[in-house]
Amino acid sequence: MTPPREPEPLTIAQIADRAGVSVATVSKVVNGRTDVAPDTRALIEGVIREHGYRRQKRAGRPAALLELVFHELRGMYGVEIFNGVQRVAREHRLAVVLSELQGSHTPGRGWVEDVLARRPTGVISVFSGPTDDQSHQLRSRGIPFVLLDPSGEPGHEAPSVGANNWSGGLTATRHLLGLGHRRIAVITGPPHALASRARLDGYRAAMDMADVPLDPALIRTGDFQIADGLTHTRELLTLPHPPTAVFACNDGEALGVYQAAAEAGLRIPDDLSVIGFDDLPPAPWTIPPLTTIRQPLSQMATAAATMVMSIARGKEPPHNRVELATELIIRRSTAPPRG
Structure with a gap:
């Protein structure tokens, strides 16, 4: 038995007929013109969504x-x-x-x-x-x-x-663990961002595989901004047991960590290790040059x-x-x- 054929998408004239409007009005909607009433636009878009739109062969090239x-x-x-x-x-x-x-x-x-x-x-x-x-x-x-x-x-x-943000977060944290750090803080990006969640999950996986307990006080939520690194590191350094290393989930946050460390009279990496994420062009020129995860943007x-x-x-x-x-x-x- 031959399967039923999919209905072909509609032409502008057929869309106009279904919507009960003029061909000119449909043409305006199809081509992004703004001089169409919102209700009429919504009606035409509904017909297109349901039936599809077949561009005329003579239409101009993109x-x-x-x-x-x-x-x-x-x-x-x-x-x-x-x-x-x-x-x-x-x-x-x-x-x-x-x-x-x-x-x-x-x-x-x-x-x-x-x-x-x-x-x-x-x-x-x-x-x-x-x-x-x-x-x-x-x-x-x-x-x-x-x-x-x-x-x-x-x-x-x-x-x-x-x-591969998860792998990057895992690698960054493993690098710090391999150096002997156990009090490792992480400053993330916004929770709604897929990259931010994946980098944090990589951090957690590395800590778990090394049997290092997670301390919620060391996990800070940022927004991929320099100010986040500054604010959160200031707070982290006042903890009874401050971190010996910080994983900043982008290079901008890492610059904020540098600033907070300088304010506290700490030297990087002697007193505090820092690793970023992105490897943007300024990373090799920070003092000291920033260890980071290269994201091939x-x-x-x-x-x-x-x-x-x-x-x-x-x-x-x-x-x-x-x-x-x-x-x-x-x-x-x-x-x-x-x-």
Whole structure:
């Protein structure tokens, strides 16, 4: 028995007929125009979500753009990612459009309309991701998107590129344990961030495998900011049994740890060992140079851009989730504890 054929997606004219609106109105919604009443837009998007949308063969080609969306643009993290995306964009003679979500991890209501109006070749969303409705709108218009270093667990339909954060957290903590440290503090990123949770889980696994009891007082929740390292280390150093080492879950927090140690008159690594995560360009130039876990941000960005270009050309990526390896970079901020 022949299985029933899947119904074909609708053309603009068929969507207009189903929604009871004009073809021009549907065309405005499909192409991201904002001059459509919200209720009418929602009605048309509902028809598209239910039946799909078939772009006319004579429609113009996508613009020669890659849309790079950051939840927040700050520091060398964004520079490393831009460089990786630009490498692929240059090969394909595409321009890179940068946008920033002002700290939000999901784009606002008007974002997707702007993207649809630009009709880029693809979208790369960094430490953020579109909502389910926005994802459907991009897919229905044939605009591929990839999540890079996603803040949450990526959905099964969303291709993503990240680093092996659990392994990195495990390696960082094992390095400190191998030097003889037992009072090891960790300053994490935000609890909602997938990378932060994975690095903390790696820390816990290393401590457990070494039969070192976890002290809740040594586990501090940060937000991947320099100020977190400063504030939490100030508090950690006032404990009756302060840590002899700190695992900062990004290099920025490690800089805050350095500042707090200097305020307390402690020398790194003689009095306090510090290890970071990222290996951004300033890490070798801190005093002393920072031991850290290298996260290959530029290569991750290149992989995400390559994946977008592959999808844009009609080739599905062999893997929906790509994880690149992290690497321990030993410099001079870690040493055995005193005594």
